[in-house]
Amino acid sequence: xxxxxxxxxxxxxxxxxxxxxxxxxxxxxxxxxxxxxxxxxxxxxxxxxxxxxxxxxxxxxxxxxxxxxxxxxxxxxxxxxxxxxxxxxxxxxxxxxxxxxxxxxxxxxxxxxxxxxxxxxxxxxxxxxxxxxxxxxxxxxxxxxxxxxxxxxxxxxxxxxxxxxxxxxxxxxxxxxxxxxxxxxxxxxxxxxxxxxxxxxxxxxxxxxxxxxxxxxxxxxxxxxxxxxxxxxxxxxxxxxxxxxxxxxxxxxxxxxxxxxxxxxxxxxxxxxxxxxxxxxxxxxxxxxxxxxxxxxxxxxxxxxxxxxxxxxxxxxxxxxxxxxxxxxxxxxxxxxxxxxxxxxxxxxxxxxxxxxxxxxxxxxxxxxxxxxxxxxxxxxxxxxxxxxxxxxxxxxxxxxxxxxxxxxxxxxxxxxxxxxxxxxxxxxxxxxxxxxxxxxxxxxxxxxxxxxxxxxxxxxxxxxxxxxxxxxxxxxxxxxxxxxxxxxxxxxxxxxxxxxxxxxxxxxxxxxxxxxxxxxxxxxxxxxxxxxxxxx
Amino acid sequence: xxxxxxxxxxxxxxxxxxxxxxxxxxxxxxxxxxxxxxxxxxxxxxxxxxxxxxxxxxxxxxxxxxxxxx
Numbered sequence: 001x002x003x004x005x006x007x008x009x010x011x012x013x014x015x016x017x018x019x020x021x022x023x024x025x026x027x028x029x030x031x032x033x034x035x036x037x038x039x040x041x042x043x044x045x046x047x048x049x050x051x052x053x054x055x056x057x058x059x060x061x062x063x064x065x066x067x068x069x070x071x072x073x074x075x076x077x078x079x080x081x082x083x084x085x086x087x088x089x090x091x092x093x094x095x096x097x098x099x100x101x102x103x104x105x106x107x108x109x110x111x112x113x114x115x116x117x118x119x120x121x122x123x124x125x126x127x128x129x130x131x132x133x134x135x136x137x138x139x140x141x142x143x144x145x146x147x148x149x150x151x152x153x154x155x156x157x158x159x160x161x162x163x164x165x166x167x168x169x170x171x172x173x174x175x176x177x178x179x180x181x182x183x184x185x186x187x188x189x190x191x192x193x194x195x196x197x198x199x200x201x202x203x204x205x206x207x208x209x210x211x212x213x214x215x216x217x218x219x220x221x222x223x224x225x226x227x228x229x230x231x232x233x234x235x236x237x238x239x240x241x242x243x244x245x246x247x248x249x250x251x252x253x254x255x256x257x258x259x260x261x262x263x264x265x266x267x268x269x270x271x272x273x274x275x276x277x278x279x280x281x282x283x284x285x286x287x288x289x290x291x292x293x294x295x296x297x298x299x300x301x302x303x304x305x306x307x308x309x310x311x312x313x314x315x316x317x318x319x320x321x322x323x324x325x326x327x328x329x330x331x332x333x334x335x336x337x338x339x340x341x342x343x344x345x346x347x348x349x350x351x352x353x354x355x356x357x358x359x360x361x362x363x364x365x366x367x368x369x370x371x372x373x374x375x376x377x378x379x380x381x382x383x384x385x386x387x388x389x390x391x392x393x394x395x396x397x398x399x400x401x402x403x404x405x406x407x408x409x410x411x412x413x414x415x416x417x418x419x420x421x422x423x424x425x426x427x428x429x430x431x432x433x434x435x436x437x438x439x440x441x442x443x444x445x446x447x448x449x450x451x452x453x454x455x456x457x458x459x460x461x462x463x464x465x466x467x468x469x470x471x472x473x474x475x476x477x478x479x480x481x482x483x484x485x486x487x488x489x490x491x492x493x494x495x496x497x498x499x500x501x502x503x504x505x506x507x508x509x510x511x512x513x514x515x516x517x518x519x520x521x522x523x524x525x526x527x528x529x530x531x532x533x534x535x536x537x
Numbered sequence: 538x539x540x541x542x543x544x545x546x547x548x549x550x551x552x553x554x555x556x557x558x559x560x561x562x563x564x565x566x567x568x569x570x571x572x573x574x575x576x577x578x579x580x581x582x583x584x585x586x587x588x589x590x591x592x593x594x595x596x597x598x599x600x601x602x603x604x605x606x607x
Contacts, residue, residue, distance in 0.1 A: 034575060038582040046587060141575075175564065184567035191571060195578065224589045229582035236574055243567065415585075417592050 002365065003086075003466045010474035011083040011466040014481060016448070018076050020441055021485040025069030025492070027440050030144055030191055031198025032062045033137035035229055037130075039222075044130045054218055055133070056121065057504035058202060061496060063118055066140075068492045070111075072485060077103075083474075087455050087465035094160045094171045095150050098178075102146035110139030144194075145187050152183035154456050155447070156251040162354060162459070164334045164347050169459070181247045186447070189240035192233050193443065196403060197436040199230025200429075203410060205500055207429035210420055215503050223429075224414045231407035238400055242298070248450075249299045249307050252457060254382050255450030257310045258389035260295060261285050265309035270295040275394075278386040283310065310383045317356065317379040324357025325367045326350045355459040362463045381461075384452040392445040399439035406432055 036055050043051030077099060080088045088095070113135040120129055153160070159176030160169045171177065203226040209219035248256050256262070261276040263284050272294035276285040296305050308316075327350035333343035350357075357367070360378040364370035410429065413419045419426070451457055455465040561569035 034579055035582065038579040039586070041579065041583045042586045045583075046590065048590065051586065179564045179568075181567075184565050188567045188571045188574075192574075195575075221586050221589055225582045225586045228585040229578055232574075232578045232581060236578070240567070415588075417589065417596070 002362075003464065003468055004471065005463070006471050007469055007474055008463055008466045010471065010478055011469075012462065014083060014474065014478045015076070015079055017478070018072065018079065018481055018485065019448070020444065021489065022069065022072040022076060023440055023444050024437055024489065025065055025072060026144065027190075027194035027197040027436070028065050028201060029062065029069050029140050030194025031196065031229075031233070032058060032065070032201070033133075033140045034195060035198050035202060035226065036062060037134050037137045038225055038229065040130050040133045042225075044126050050217060050221065052121075053504050054222055057218070058222070059118060059133075060499055061205075063114065064492065064495045064499060066114060068488050072488055075481070083467050083469070084455070084465050085467040087460065089168060090460055090465070091153070091160070091169045091456055094153055094157075094169055094177065097171065097174070098146040098150040098153075102143050102150075106139055106142035106146055110136060110143055113139055141191050141194075144191055148187040148190055149178050149180070149183045151447075152180045152186055153177060154454075155186075155451055156180055156182040156247075157456050157459050162351065164331060164344065164351075165338050167331075167335065169456075182244075182251060185240055185243040185247050189237060189244050189443075192236045192240060193436070193440055195233035196230055196237055197440060199226045199233060199407070200403065200432050200436045202226035203230065204429045204431075204433035207426040208500070209503070211423065211426050211430070216420070218504055220420065223410075223419055227407060227410040227414045230403070231411045234400065234404045234407050238404065241397070241400065245299055246301070252450065253308055254310075254313050254384060255389070255446075256299065256307055257313060258384045258386045258450055259393045259446060260299075260307075261288065261386060261390045262295075262307070262309040263311060263386075265306070265312045268296050268306045269293040269303045270306055272298060273390075276390060278390050280383075280386055310386075313382060314379045317359075317382045318375060320353045320356040321360050321375055321378055323350055324353035324355065325360065325370070326357075327354040328357035328361060329367055355454070355456075355461065358461050358464060359453065362461065381453045384450050389446055389450045392442040392449065396439050396442040396446060399435050399442070403432070403435060403439070 036059055039051050039058065040055040042048070043055060080095075113132050116124065116132045117129070117136050120132060124132065157169075158180045159171060159173040161172050162168070163170050177183075203223050206219040206223035206226065209215045210223070245256070245259075248259075261273045261278045262270075263278075269292070271290040271292045273285065274289045274291050276288035278285050293303060295307070296303055299305070299307050326346055330343040330347035330350070331354070333340050334347060337343070347354075356378075359381055360367060360370055360375060362381075363374040363377050406428065410419070410425065413422050413425060453462050454460060455462050557572075558569060561572070
């Protein structure tokens with residue numbers, strides 16, 4: 001059954017909107033949990049109470065972020081069933097396994113230990129509490145691991161095969177699923193991007209305190225630890241970005257062509273489009289600024305390597321669509337008669353291009369009558385929206401390099417213990433807080449827009465993955481989600497700003513002109529003598 | 538007896554770590570790099586905090602000596 005194009009578009013917008021909202025919270029949890037582990041490790045090894053105060057204060061902010069992150073994440077898993085039911089049926093046997101592990105193992109582990117971490121300060125020994133904090137950090141990152149294993153299956157489907165008898169994909173190798181090169185590099189890239197996010201957040205809030213001469217001792221230590229944490233994490237995130245690009249060059253060449261605005265294949269060494277204005281309609285860049293040799297070096301790590309442009313990939317798609325037509329036709333026969341041996345043999349001969357046959361079915365429901373124009377149109381679909389992917393990629397990379405420069409400078413000054421005197425750098429640190437969040441969102445757009453027109457790359461097109469809802473239902477639920485999630489963001493901002501303004505009230509530092517600490521209400525010891533005299537009469 | 542039990546526990550952890558490293562090194566090099574790299578990032582960050590304490594203590598000791606000299 002053909003799904004209304006507007007419904008597919010609205011389903012995509014709804015998932016993108018909820019994922020983008022959710023992804024504002026996730027990276028901070030991933031990174032802040034490990035930064036907390038670092039602070040508490042210093043507390044346990046040195047015994048200095050200020051590190052305990054640091055861990056408690058930043059733990060409070062982690063808790064706020066975690067709670068809102070969970071609230072925004074839950075609905076996304078339901079969307080697979082409600083809005084992407086064909087997709088869920090088609091790949092649920094594979095996709096469901098990592099999601100179930102994420103929920104049952106990692107998320108439960110994370111949630112249990114985060115409760116112990118927040119409420120266990122007075123109930124657990126130092127060592128036990130430190131172990132709990134480390135488990136929270138590992139739990140939150142393991143949650144991300146399983147989600148990204150599932151996502152990487154969509155980018156590079158490994159460890160599964162389509163079964164024409166059950167009409168869905170089935171898991172053939174769990175190790176191949178979890179050790180997928182895309183999953184490996186994407187997990188580390190995303191996890192470490194979370195570290196960078198947390199480091200910039202902690203450094204920014206600490207800089208705010210130092211600028212206002214509040215909680216200075218706590219802020220100085222937090223800033224130092226965040227700067228070192230951040231500089232190493234930024235180096236790692238850039239390294240893993242390169243690794244991911246290297247993987248994409250082989251498994252998702254259309255995404256790479258879009259990221260680089262590469263319409264025409266060129267001879268090695270290929271130049272890099274530093275700035276370009278891609279036109280999807282004209283299949284070219286309207287204007288560009290190019291750096292010679294750089295693209296070959298970046299994506300193949302050699303001067304003689306090349307990657308195909310959109311033109312070559314479209315030609316290849318035409319061949320694969322033609323090859324996929326018999327696979328789809330055989331599948332229709334098998335749907336009516338699963339024991340048809342001839343259809344099964346025909347399907348097996350063409351199964352690798354089944355997804356390309358589906359691409360054509362969008363324009364030619366009866367594949368026997370497909371025209372050359374329909375075939376060309378389907379082939380053109382394999383190139384994702386180039387301008388959006390191209391610029392999202394550049395925003396992510398530019399912000400990544402900006403964060404690297406920022407952290408190198410902050411590490412230089414903080415290691416010399418001069419950070420408090422550098423007012424300009426402290427002000428910059430506060431303004432840097434939104435930067436990693438923007439970079440994370442841009443990175444998500446590159447990964448997911450770049451996967452189009454597929455939900456499962458080369459296997460299942462997006463146009464046939466959605467549920468058959470009405471446009472009105474989708475529009476209504478989309479508005480509902482946007483309003484609800486905007487409220488979540490507003491609540492998060494309010495709670496975070498309130499907690500930051502209130503500050504870490506319990507630590508030994510007087511805190512300057514900040515909010516007054518409430519006086520202790522414990523009863524004062526009464527002078528014994530007068531009572532003694534009265535009792536003695 | 539307690540020391541022996543701790544010894545056994547740490548030996549089990551060490552063997553588990555070696556096994557994990559061998560499997561991850563062969564099949565999931567980036568996962569292995571993440572484990573090692575995360576531990577390194579956390580420990581360097583922690584060392585940075587401890588170093589700040591040492592720098593402050595050193596500066597506090599130097600300040601009276603400089604006042605005495607002047």
